[in-house]
Amino acid sequence: FLHLSHLYHPLTYHLSPLSIPLDYLQTVNPRRYPSNPLVQQLWEALYGCSPSPSLSPSSPLMPPCSGKETLLEQHSAYMNTSSPRVAYNVYKAVYAIAHSLHNLLHCQAGAGPFHNRSCADSTNVHPWQLQHYLQEVAFYISGEEVNFDLKGDSIPYYDIINWQRGSGGNMEFINVGLFDGAKDSGKELVIQEEKIVWAGHQSKLVVSVCSASCAPGSRKAVRRGEPLCCFDCVPCDSGKISNQTDSIDCTECPEDYWSNADGTLCIPKVVEFLSHDAMGIALTVIAVVGACLTVFVLVVFLQHRTTPIVRVNNSELSFFILLSLTLCFLCALMFIGEPTSWSCMLRHTAFSITFSLCISCILGKTLVVLAAFTAARPGNNIMKWLGPKQQRVIIFSCTLVQVLICAAWLMAAPPYPSRNTQDQLSKIILECSVGSQLAFWCVLGYIGLLACLCFILAFLARKLPGNFNEAKFITFSMLIFCAVWISFIPAYVSSPGKYTVAVEIFAILASSFGLLFCLFAPKCYIILLKPEKNTKQHIMGNKK
Known part of the structure; x- marks a missing residue:
């Protein structure tokens, strides 16, 4: 030196x-x-x-x-x-x-x-x-x-060396790139890939792995007892995603989002309710047809209100039943569409009150039929207790009980719209929560009580004399009504999403059609097609 x-x-x-x-x-x-x-x-x-x-x-x-x-x-x-x-x-x-x-x-x-x-x-x-x-x-x-900097370090400058075997079998060190710390950011590293010779004298990078990389939408699951480079690619569970290659774990989507089909992206959940789609339109058409058919029967009865078959079956109660059945068909329309605070309260209360009114009218008709045949016995004047005023009181009282139950329901815990994300994790179901479960089942229970009472009274009067004994038709109509609503309960509880509402609408329409056809189809048949039987003698059983 x-x-x-x-x-x-x-x-x-x-x-x-x-x-x-x-x-x-x-x-x-x-x-x-x-x-x-x-x-x-x-x-x-x-x-x-x-x-x-x-x-x-x-x-x-x-x-x-x-x-x-x-x-x-x-x-x-x-x-x-x-x-x-x-x-x-x-x-x-x-x-x-x-x-x-x-x-x-x-x-x-x-x-x-x-x-x-x-x-x-x-x-x-x-x-x-x-x-x-x-x-x-x-x-x-x-x-x-x-x-040199304050730490005594100089600007880094490195050669990138590739060990290669020469033509004579000797080992050669070939410069294939460099790292210059003095250059601008992002330009420090320079590699000449065409000069690199990999193992086996190959110009391309040799892939030496146990398992191929896991694509986005899956995660790596290490095989027990094998090296870390050996793993299985497991698709992400529903509701979880991975958007990177070789993800170790899948990320759960937020509450209002769900994974797409590939498991790579969280997308907003589908919002579901009984809208005016194919199913909604079909139920709407059926409800409107039922209401129009009921109005048609009402018009027929009004035009033939002076005929014996209409008068003998208490025309006033028949008109009340037809009006309430029309409302029953129309209230089914309130169950279709996006739930709101007003629609949720109105759909349940309107349904319960209209059906209570309808069954109350049928109950009054059943009592009148039963009393009419009982009054034919000597010394029996029961009909004076079932005049038109008394019939109206019975209908009003039975309906008032349901109105009071609905009023207490609305004041205590009324129905309200809710977002159900538990029944179907991939969807947000917009539905009407009933609020008070007790009030909801009390409403249905009261309608069932009136229907059972009608069925029992009509069943007792089914064998009373007469060529046109309406008690038989009331018995059959109440049997269909009770069968529909008894089967409704398990179907309502087990149906998912918008099908819960569809089941409820189907029960309303099925029971309404059952009452309409069982009570009024025989009368309309005689009025329109067999007018010769629409006589007092035929109805009383005297054909002469």
């Missing part, structure tokens, strides 16, 4: 980073450099022996070297002198020291970097003083900038 006195003017010297001669490396041995610890460590690594056991306290168990060990060709890593990287680093280090000493020795008195702006003593330079200048040094060598 250069003597410090020669570094007064370091820029006048030019140290060339030449490659170290191979002949010189072959002459290196512990006998020539007995006090060099690097040679000691090199011999220990290459031959597993200690040239001077007394100088190698770190490896006391190594046997002593024979002294005849020489560097051979198989020590290619050490003998390779094709790359001057190490020598070039030494070259830059000497220049960095030279520039630092140059700046130190040319310090102007009173403008120094140390205490009281003093300079270092050129005859007694301390290491910390030289280090100060070393951290601030900056110079160029062959177009490359050399400087």
Whole structure:
């Protein structure tokens, strides 16, 4: 190395980073450099022996070297002198020291970097003083900038080396790229992929994995007892997604979102309610047809209200039943469409009150029929207690009870629209929550009580004499009514989503059609098709 006195003017010297001669490396041995610890460590690594056991306290168990060990060709890593990287680093280090000493020795008195702006003593330079200048040094060598940061690190510059086997079978180190920290962000790394030779002399990257990568929409499941690179790709469960390759776990979608078919994206859940789709339109048409048919029967009865078959069956109660049946058909329309606060309250109360009115009228008709035949017995004047006023009181009282139940229901816990996300996790079901379950089942129970009472009374009067005994038709109509609503309960509880509402509408329409046909179809048949039977003699059983 250069003597410090020669570094007064370091820029006048030019140290060339030449490659170290191979002949010189072959002459290196512990006998020539007995006090060099690097040679000691090199011999220990290459031959597993200690040239001077007394100088190698770190490896006391190594046997002593024979002294005849020489560097051979198989020590290619050490003998390779094709790359001057190490020598070039030494070259830059000497220049960095030279520039630092140059700046130190040319310090102007009173403008120094140390205490009281003093300079270092050129005859007694301390290491910390030289280090100060070393951290601030900056110079160029062959177009490359050399400087250091506060931590003493220089700008990183790395060659990317690819080990390749040459044509003669020897190992070659090919430069295929570099990393230059002095370049702009994103441009530091440069790789020449066409120069890279992979294992097996292949120009393309060899894929050496146990399992292929898991695509988005699935997650990795490690196989028990196998390496981590061996795994199965398991599709994400419904409601969870993974949008990256080789995801370890799937992410659950938010409450109002659901996974798409591929399991890669959370999409808004489908909002479902009984709208005016195919099913809604079909139920609407059936309800409107039922209401129109009921109005038609009402018109027929009005036109033939003076005929015996209409008068003998209490025309006023028949008109009340037809009007209430029309309302029953029309109230089914309120169950179709998006639930709102008003529609939820109106649909349940209107349904319960109209059906209570209808069954109350049928109950009054049943009592009149039963009383009419009982009054034919001598000394029985029960009909005076079932006149038109009493019939209206019975209808009003029975309906009032249902009105009071509905009023208490609306005041305590009325029905309200709700978003059901539990029954079907992939959908948001808009439905009307009944509010008070007790009130809901009390409403249905009261309608069932009236229907059962009608059925029992009509059943008792089914064998009473008469050519046109209406008790038979009331019995059959109540039997159908009760069968529909008894089957409605399990179907209502088990139906999912909008089909719950559809089941309720079907029960309303089925029971309404059952009452309409059972009570009025026989009368309309005689009025329209068999007018010869619409006589008092035929109805009383006297055909003469």
